[in-house]
Amino acid sequence: MAVVTTKQKAVARTTASARSQKGPFNPSAIIVNGTLLMLVIAWLLPTVGLIITSVRTRAEIATSGWWTVFPHQAYVTKDSFPVPKGLNTDGVMTITTPSGATASGTFEQFRAGVTASDGSKLVWVGNKRLGTIQIQQQEWQWGSEWTLQNYAQVLLGVPFQVKQPDGTIQTIPGNDFSTSFLNSLIVTIPATVIPILIAAFAAYGFAWMKFPGRKFLFIMIVALLVVPLQIALVPILTDYVKLQLSGTFLGIWLVHTGFGLSLATYLLYGYISQLPRDILESAFIDGASHFTIFTRLILPLSAPALASFAIFQFLWVWNDYLVALIFLGAKPEVQVLTLRLGDLVGSRNSEWYILTAGAFVSMVVPLLVFFSLQRYFVRGLLAGSVKG
Amino acid sequence: MAERVEAEFPALRKETKPSEPQRGAAPNAGRILMALVLTALTAVFLYAGFIFLRDANVPKIIVAVIAIVWGVGGIALLFTTANYLVETLGQTWRNRLQPYVFVGPAVLALLYFLAIPTLRTLYISLFDSSGTNFVGLQNYVAVFTNQAMFTAFRNNVIWIVFGAGACVVAGLLIAVLADRSRFETLAKSTIFMPMAISMVGASIIFNFIYDVDPHVGLLNALYTGITGAGPIAWKSELQPFNNLFLIVVMVWLQTGYSMVLFSAAIKGIPTELLEAARVDGATELRVFFSIVIPSIMGTIITVATTVVIFTLKIFDVVWIMTGGQFDTQVIATQFYREYFTAQNAGYGSAIAIVLLILVIPVMVYNIREFNERQAF
Numbered sequence: 013m014a015v016v017t018t019k020q021k022a023v024a025r026t027t028a029s030a031r032s033q034k035g036p037f038n039p040s041a042i043i044v045n046g047t048l049l050m051l052v053i054a055w056l057l058p059t060v061g062l063i064i065t066s067v068r069t070r071a072e073i074a075t076s077g078w079w080t081v082f083p084h085q086a087y088v089t090k091d092s093f094p095v096p097k098g099l100n101t102d103g104v105m106t107i108t109t110p111s112g113a114t115a116s117g118t119f120e121q122f123r124a125g126v127t128a129s130d131g132s133k134l135v136w137v138g139n140k141r142l143g144t145i146q147i148q149q150q151e152w153q154w155g156s157e158w159t160l161q162n163y164a165q166v167l168l169g170v171p172f173q174v175k176q177p178d179g180t181i182q183t184i185p186g187n188d189f190s191t192s193f194l195n196s197l198i199v200t201i202p203a204t205v206i207p208i209l210i211a212a213f214a215a216y217g218f219a220w221m222k223f224p225g226r227k228f229l230f231i232m233i234v235a236l237l238v239v240p241l242q243i244a245l246v247p248i249l250t251d252y253v254k255l256q257l258s259g260t261f262l263g264i265w266l267v268h269t270g271f272g273l274s275l276a277t278y279l280l281y282g283y284i285s286q287l288p289r290d291i292l293e294s295a296f297i298d299g300a301s302h303f304t305i306f307t308r309l310i311l312p313l314s315a316p317a318l319a320s321f322a323i324f325q326f327l328w329v330w331n332d333y334l335v336a337l338i339f340l341g342a343k344p345e346v347q348v349l350t351l352r353l354g355d356l357v358g359s360r361n362s363e364w365y366i367l368t369a370g371a372f373v374s375m376v377v378p379l380l381v382f383f384s385l386q387r388y389f390v391r392g393l394l395a396g397s398v399k400g
Numbered sequence: 401m402a403e404r405v406e407a408e409f410p411a412l413r414k415e416t417k418p419s420e421p422q423r424g425a426a427p428n429a430g431r432i433l434m435a436l437v438l439t440a441l442t443a444v445f446l447y448a449g450f451i452f453l454r455d456a457n458v459p460k461i462i463v464a465v466i467a468i469v470w471g472v473g474g475i476a477l478l479f480t481t482a483n484y485l486v487e488t489l490g491q492t493w494r495n496r497l498q499p500y501v502f503v504g505p506a507v508l509a510l511l512y513f514l515a516i517p518t519l520r521t522l523y524i525s526l527f528d529s530s531g532t533n534f535v536g537l538q539n540y541v542a543v544f545t546n547q548a549m550f551t552a553f554r555n556n557v558i559w560i561v562f563g564a565g566a567c568v569v570a571g572l573l574i575a576v577l578a579d580r581s582r583f584e585t586l587a588k589s590t591i592f593m594p595m596a597i598s599m600v601g602a603s604i605i606f607n608f609i610y611d612v613d614p615h616v617g618l619l620n621a622l623y624t625g626i627t628g629a630g631p632i633a634w635k636s637e638l639q640p641f642n643n644l645f646l647i648v649v650m651v652w653l654q655t656g657y658s659m660v661l662f663s664a665a666i667k668g669i670p671t672e673l674l675e676a677a678r679v680d681g682a683t684e685l686r687v688f689f690s691i692v693i694p695s696i697m698g699t700i701i702t703v704a705t706t707v708v709i710f711t712l713k714i715f716d717v718v719w720i721m722t723g724g725q726f727d728t729q730v731i732a733t734q735f736y737r738e739y740f741t742a743q744n745a746g747y748g749s750a751i752a753i754v755l756l757i758l759v760i761p762v763m764v765y766n767i768r769e770f771n772e773r774q775a776f
Contacts, residue, residue, distance in 0.1 A: 040684070041580070048577045051570075052590045058605045058652065059593070061618060065608065077614075077621050202471030209475050210505045217502030226499075229507050234770045236514045238759045240713045242735055243752045244517035246524060246745065261467050262450060270513020273506050302498055303483045331598030333716040334732075338740070350600040354720055357604060364608060364616065371604040375597050382596035386589070393660050 066368040069157045073364050081156045087125070087133050087148035094144055101140040109134065109147055162369035167193075187366055189373055191344065192352040196330060196377075198261055199340070199348055203268035204325045208318055210269065211276030212284070216306050218277070219285035220292060230281070236274040244271070245338055252339065259346055264339045271335070272325050279324075279395055283317035284310060320392030323385050330378050349374040431488045435481075442481045446474050478505070518756065525749035529742075539750035549751070551727050552734045555643055559714060559730060563647040564707040570651065571658025571703065576688065578659075579666050588663065592656035599653065599716035606649045607721060610634040636726040643728055649717045654710065658703045665699035666692060705762055712758055731755055 064078040080086075091110075099105045106116040113130035115122075122136035125148070133148040164170040169188030173181050217223075218230050248267065249258065257263035287310070295305045311318075333350045340346050342355060353370055360366060382389065449470035482501045486494055528535045543549050574591055578584045594602065611617030612633050614624045620631040632638065634645045669692060677687050693700070715732035718724055724733040731751060739748025 044577050044580050045583065048574070048581050048583065048587050051574060051577075052587050055591050055594070055652065055655075057618070058602075058609060059597075061608065062605050073616070075615055077616060077618065079618065079621070198467050201468050205472045206475050209472075209479070210509065213479060213501075214503040214506030217499050221499040221502060223496075223499035223503075226503075229503065231767055231770065232507075232515065233510060234766055235763050236510055237766060238709055238762050239514055239518065240709075240732075240752070240755045240759060241514075242713065242715075242732060243521050243756050244514050246739060246749055246752070247517040247520035248513060261453060262471075265471055266509075267513065270509045273510050274514065277506055301487065302502070303487070306502075327596055331596075331600070333598065333600050333720070334736075350598050353600050353604060357600075357607065357720055361607070362611070362616075364611075367604050368608065371601045375601050378596040378598070379593070382593070383589075386592070390660055393657065394664055 062368050062371060064156075065364055066162055066372050067158050067160065068365070069159045069161070070363075070365040072157050076156075078156075081154060083152055083154040085150045086153045088151045088153070089135075089146045090132070090149050091147045092137075092144045093147075095136070095138075095142075107134060107145060109145075162365045163373070166366060166369040166373055187356070187360075187370070189349065189352060189370055192347050192349045193373065195346055196349040196374075199264055199268075199336070200326060200329045202261075203265045203272075203329045204322055206265060207269040207272040207276045207325060208280075208322055211273055211280050211321070212311060212314065212318065213306065214273075214277045215280035215284045216302075216310055218281050219287075221302065233274050233277050237278060239274075241271050241335070245334075249338060258339060259341050259343055261346065264336065267335055267339050268325075268329050268332070272328065276321050276325065279321050279392060280314065280317055282395055283314055287313055316388060316391065317395075319385060319388040320395065323381060323389045324392055326381055327378050327389075435485050435488050438481045438484055442474075442477045445470075445477060449474065521749045521752050524745055525753050527746045529744040529746055531745050535746065539746045540754075542747060543750050543754055548729060549734055552729045552731050555640070555728060555730050556712060556714075558640065558643050559647055559650070559711045560708055562644060563650050563714075564704065564711045566647070566651045567654045567658050567707045568700065568704050570655045572662050572700075574655065574659045575662035575666055576692070578663060588659065591659050594653045595656045597653065599649070600720055602649050602653050603717055603720035606645075606652075607635075610645060635722050635728070639727050642722075642726055646717055646721055646728055649721070650711065650714060654707060658707060661699055661703050662696065665696040669695045705765075709759055709762060712755065 061078045064081055065073055068078065068081070093110055096107065099107070101119050104116055104118055105122070106114055107122070108114045109128060109130075109132070111130070113128040113132065115126045115128035115134045117126040119136065119140060122134060122145075125133045125135045128134050128147075131149075133150075135146045135148060136143050137146055138144055161170070165187060166189045168190065171183050173183050218226060248270075252258040252263055257266075291309060291313075292305060295309055300308070331350065333354060336348045336351050337354075340348060340351070342351060347355075353367075353374055356363075356367055356370060449466070453467055453470065479501070482504075483498070486497045486501050489497065524531060525539050526534060526536060528538075574587070578587045581587060597605075608616070609618045610620075610633075612620060612631050614620040614631050617631070619634060623629070624631055635642055673691060673695075674687060677691055682690070713732055714730055715736065718728055718730050718733050719736070722728045724730070724737060729737070731754065735748055735751040735755065738744050738751060742748075
């Protein structure tokens with residue numbers, strides 16, 4: 013699994029500089045950068061659309077796409093005049109605007125809009141007998157009505173007030189995500205730290221201690237790396253119901269610990285077993301016990317590997333849906349963000365003002381963790397990882 | 401390497417023995433008392449925390465802090481106590497038991513949460529929906545003859561061919577392009593970014609893109625704008641091609657993974673090799689297919705395997721976006737539906753076992769690989 017060896021990485025560093033003939037006037041550079049740019053835009057568009065939509069007002073979201081906030085040409089009604097009398101509305105008509113431009117077409121064509129001789133568009137509004145003609149002109153448009161109300165609703169549960177056509181004010185209850193947000197943190201932090209500690213102890217044991225069954229047990233860990241967790245859900249849930257652990261934080265921490273441990277032990281073993289053995293030897297000569305060596309020496313030295321796995325596990329647990337769905341459930345006092353969002357998709361599936369803001373709130377934490385610790389994340393990926 | 405060190409360590413210990421005379425001797429009463437107090441404290445701490453977290457009626461934020469302190473502190477305390485207990489024993493027993501203090505919790509957790517449940521699921525899969533009547537392999541017969549399951553298998557194949565395929569191809573393409581671009585870091589970070597986003601979040605993002613209303617959904621805005629035709633419900637019409645629109649979500653999320661691995665592998669190809677080929681007049685395309693691809697074949701296999709396994713277990717995207725309707729169900733959603741919605745434990749377990757059987761080749765490969773690589 014671990015394909016990229018440290019040697020390869022060392023080579024990578026030296027070749028990267030050697031390959032920097034990345035000149036701007038090379039025609040192939042234009043193709044390369046152009047293709048790359050298109051891919052980057054394609055990858056960014058979904059997230060950009062989500063973020064823009066989350067700060068637009070509810071009414072705007074429903075009537076115009078988020079892309080209309082960028083400068084674009086659109087027809088704007090400039091003027092209007094009543095339909096001239098005496099037109100044959102069943103055939104082809106020629107209409108002259110007050111400014112003297114003419115346009116001709118059938119009633120249906122005018123309803124859709126006919127381009128007049130001066131470039132403006134004439135649109136017939138109303139029925140055949142009592143209509144008005146709107147004169148529309150193309151203009152550059154951009155922007156939207158911006159608001160933070162969606163976030164206020166999602167984070168603080170501020171109710172939404174909508175004026176109905178008959179003048180009454182309808183109040184849409186807020187949708188407070190703050191509890192779910194907190195629940196996600198409560199679930200994620202211990203579910204990240206607990207397996208790290210346990211796995212680090214185990215990795216040290218496998219790397220630097222000798223005991224019967226060592227090889228067999230480690231092979232079991234390797235085997236469990238790819239076991240789909242679906243296989244374990246049913247029996248564990250049965251036990252949890254009996255132990256009253258279903259729907260508790262303790263229960264889900266333990267489940268995430270169990271599911272994350274094989275990868276954690278495997279990754280940390282790879283790192284800890286490669287530590288220089290002189291360090292351990294001299295500590296032993298000084299009379300240090302395994303426990304002291306582990307806590308004083310190995311843990312600090314393995315910080316990069318611990319960080320790599322911590323990010324994996326953090327993102328995995330924070331973003332997890334299935335495990336939370338089965339072991340925590342939808343009770344509001346324990347419901348996590350992903351479940352909350354999943355519920356919203358079902359119950360308010362076209363209310364984009366709340367879905368986009370909610371989705372963004374759920375993405376903020378992992379994105380922050382990700383970008384601040386990306387280096388460790390990549391290192392972990394390269395060390396080989398298959399999660400069950 | 402580890403083996404040699406292990407052989408040396410007992411010798412080292414013998415040498416150091418005289419400098420610490422009490423260690424090998426019988427443990428003194430003070431240590432035993434301390435050990436007992438520590439054990440009692442650990443037990444009280446864990447139990448009190450558990451009761452508090454289960455029954456407490458205090459503000460959420462306090463529960464959060466206590467939960468974290470309790471969870472993290474509890475584990476640290478457990479190890480310290482267990483180790484303390486072992487260290488009060490005589491030298492022989494300490495050496496014998498200490499490894500198990502270190503690896504024990506991990507092994508026990510893995511046994512309980514993964515290894516044993518596999519056997520239990522296998523056992524349950526031989527019983528009917530009530531879990532009491534033995535039905536032999538009937539559940540498996542049902543899995544392979546049921547129409548809905550057939551569609552699920554078909555869809556998983558579509559997911560693997562197009563989803564995993566696209567991840568690998570796009571990842572390779574981007575890695576190669578980025579390697580020659582001055583904007584490498586920027587491009588790679590962008591492609592990589594969705595890896596931090598949950599499948600639920602991504603499903604919402606793409607639900608939004610696929611919205612039927614051309615004033616809301618980007619795809620329909622483009623489609624109606626370009627073709628002039630009416631909007632399409634991408635997730636439910638055009639079966640079975642609607643699966644492809646769900647697959648896009650996974651490709652968007654996972655391409656970053658393959659890109660990062662390929663990128664590192666490509667940088668590992670010796671420059672002299674590439675230069676030599678170019679000097680000999682090989683076109684860039686030829687260099688790519690004759691040198692780059694063979695050089696990183698190992699990585700391609702690893703990435704493909706990982707992505708295929710990931711794809712095989714895909715659940716969230718389908719569940720959130722369509723709920724498995726419109727013929728988009730996959731093995732994992734069928735498992736959930738049968739076990740949790742239809743309450744058919746036996747049948748659901750059989751589906752889970754089928755999922756396991758599908759990854760067994762990879763498991764065997766991993767173990768073989770590990771055995772060859774490690775002088776364990």
